[in-house]
């Protein structure tokens with residue numbers, strides 16, 4: 001096994017023809033699979049390797065195509081390959097997300113720059129020449145883009161960036177759109193400076209934002225769609241956008257979790273509240289529709305009253321608000337209730353969040369290795385697998 005790994009490491013140093021590259025990628029799959037260790041196995045099995053732009057990254061303990069030091073620099077978890085549990089390794093989806101964001105930036109020429117820019121933009125520094133991609137052989141412009149963030153006064157690349165000191169190569173964006181931060185072609189050979197690029201783009205997580213997630217008009221220091229005051233009232237940290245390290249901004253997932261809990265509450269008749277239900281909802285649906293200002297969908301113009309009998313507290317939750325919460329927002333905008341924001345801290349109190357394992361605020365015991373809220377044999381298996389992985393890694 002060890003010999004195979006060494007042979008493979010030697011292999012990836014010899015950057016050659018496309019045919020050779022495809023072969024190397026295939027060997028990577030075989031080897032990680034052969035190691036038989038949990039996290040590696042999952043990804044080797046689910047990701048088709050040949051002809052993909054996904055070479056193994058050195059020093060990448062969880063094999064999610066971000067090195068340990070890159071993860072440290074951007075605040076990701078170096079031993080969790082799929083922090084948001086969506087079946088896509090985190091490095092792959094982050095690269096694709098970055099490519100999409102860059103493709104959507106307004107583009108200017110070096111001699112017609114915007115006079116009063118108020119958004120992140122890129123300057124096209126394309127060149128008269130092509131370079132080929134080592135993996136797929138596609139011809140791409142050998143130039144690239146400088147990225148400017150006028151608000152924070154930051155630019156990409158760094159003047160000493162070893163990949164290219166003038167611009168982010170078109171080839172690098174090509175690789176990112178294929179899920180890799182490598183940039184290996186005829187002219188450029190190296191890896192994109194991920195931490196700087198995310199900083200300039202003001203991007204941290206790979207999630208796709210939704211138009212329902214309306215901007216806050218209150219201070220939201222960590223930019224997670226919960227205002228600082230709301231976080232303080234709710235017992236969250238206003239300076240950490242992702243307290244449960246699942247790469248989803250906390251305000252977004254908390255809104256969705258509250259919506260799911262409200263949907264699952266027992267419904268009682270408004271005239272005879274059932275005293276046996278500690279937390280319940282009453283329907284006040286009306287004969288009429290309310291239209292969502294974001295997607296145009298219609299919902300009942302009525303509302304729910306959600307009550308916590310034990311605390312003697314209740315709150316009105318219109319259907320349009322529930323609709324926005326399902327899309328990750330406590331702010332709403334409809335043609336009956338207008339624009340507004342529901343009190344997230346009050347909701348947290350009434351619904352007694354966290355209610356389900358995994359809801360924001362869940363405290364896991366240190367022995368609950370797989371974080372399913374039960375300390376059992378499965379945790380031990382997971383721990384043993386990690387331990388084997390680790391000792392394998394150290395014996396290299």
Ligand SMILES: [Ca+2]
Nearest residue numbers: 060062064066
């Ligand atoms: Ca990693």
Ligand SMILES: [Ca+2]
Nearest residue numbers: 082088089090
């Ligand atoms: Ca993922």
Ligand SMILES: [Ca+2]
Nearest residue numbers: 220222224226
């Ligand atoms: Ca916040």
Ligand SMILES: [Ca+2]
Nearest residue numbers: 242248249250
């Ligand atoms: Ca989160």
Ligand SMILES: [Zn+2]
Nearest residue numbers: 133135136138
């Ligand atoms: Zn390519």
Ligand SMILES: [Zn+2]
Nearest residue numbers: 292294295297
């Ligand atoms: Zn909508």
